[in-house]
Amino acid sequence: MSQTNHQKFIACLQSTGRVGKSIFAETLIHWLNFAGVPFAGIDSDAEHRTLSSRHKEISFFNAVESPDNFVKLIGGIPPTPVVIGDFPAQATGFLLENWNIYNVSEVLAAKGTRLVNIIFAADDQTAQISAARILAQFGDSSDYLIVRNPARARSDEFNKLGLYKALQKAGAREITLPTIxxxxxxxxxxxxxxxxxxxxxxxxxxxxxxxxxxxxxxxxFQNKVMAQLEDTADILLPDIGLIKSRIVRKGKVDQGQIDPFNL
Incomplete structure (x- = not known):
């Protein structure tokens, strides 16, 4: 679970593709802007540069090009309460290896920064293996947000894995992206x-x-996702008091209580 910290570094280190990473990141940014939470980000996806090309708060820096660049990234994390890291889908091996070599978890903890690992629930074996590696390496030194995207990835088998139970035990929270x-x-x-x-x-x-x-x-779509992000703000933000604007929740009409003869 979260410890006292001054900053959250939100990143997906998992090897995933076509599971909705970009749409999730877009909506996370949309929510942070709406909520009035100061944030910055680093886009290290040299092939796509999706976030840095669309959002002024996100800068491009190829942190996975070399260990030197990776260390520069960690040493130069912006001082905002929230930082988003966007990495290439297949960079898990590089990231975990260098994270371990340079004791990055200890470095971040000393700065009051806590990692939030975004884990996409998927039946794809590559995604599952990389998620297991992430949990094994970070344990309780990280928070975890499981993202389900049923429109793009089934997660029936994921739910049966020991990995899922271990994530739950580690205090992982969950959100589901509705279908567009x-x-x-x-x-x-x-x-x-x-x-x-x-x-x-x-x-x-x-x-x-x-x-x-x-x-x-x-x-x-945005309102449903942002409401879930707001509900998990205790792991996404260093302080939920940073939220200046909250989502207006629309109540559901109880169809069973409608009497057509007494409206």
């Missing part, structure tokens, strides 16, 4: 095609050509 309509994602691609550039969900939804019903779909 295929028609909405198609409209996002239309905006990206027109601009000839990658666009975030936010950018697409604000485009004048974007259909209103698909905009509401994106808003519903």
């Amino acid at each position: 309509l295929a028609a909405t994602l198609a409209q996002v691609q239309e905006v990206a095609k027109a601009r000839q550039a990658y666009v975030t969900l936010d950018e697409a939804a604000k485009d004048p050509s974007f259909p209103m019903i698909n905009r509401f779909d994106i808003e519903a």
Whole structure:
């Protein structure tokens, strides 16, 4: 569980692909901005540079190019309450090896920084093995957030693993990404095609050509995810008092209580 700290370093060190890492990161950033929580980030994905190309708070630095660069990253982590690290999908081996060689957990603890490992629940064996390696290496020196994305990755077998039980024992929290309509994602691609550039969900939804019903779909997705992030803020933030704006929760209508003859 979390100890007293001054900063959270949120990163996915797991070897994963096509599980929704970018959409999760986008929504995390959207929530931090909405909540008024100061943050910064380092994008080390040289191939895509998705976050650094879209968000002014995220800078590009190829920390996985060499051990020298990795050490520079750790030594130069920005002083904001939250820092997001974005690494290539297949960099687990490099990251864990160098994390161990340079005793990074001890270095971060001395600075009052605590790692939050994002673990995607997936039945993919590579993702499971890398998640197990992460848990074995970090143990209780890290917090864990399990992210489920049923639209992109099944997790039935993941739920049966000793890994899942061990993560729960380590105090892991969970969120689930709701499904975005295929028609909405198609409209996002239309905006990206027109601009000839990658666009975030936010950018697409604000485009004048974007259909209103698909905009509401994106808003519903973001609100559901942000509500879950707010509920797990005790591990995502060094202090939940940093939250300046909270999500308005919409109550569900109890259909069983509706009497058509007495409305």
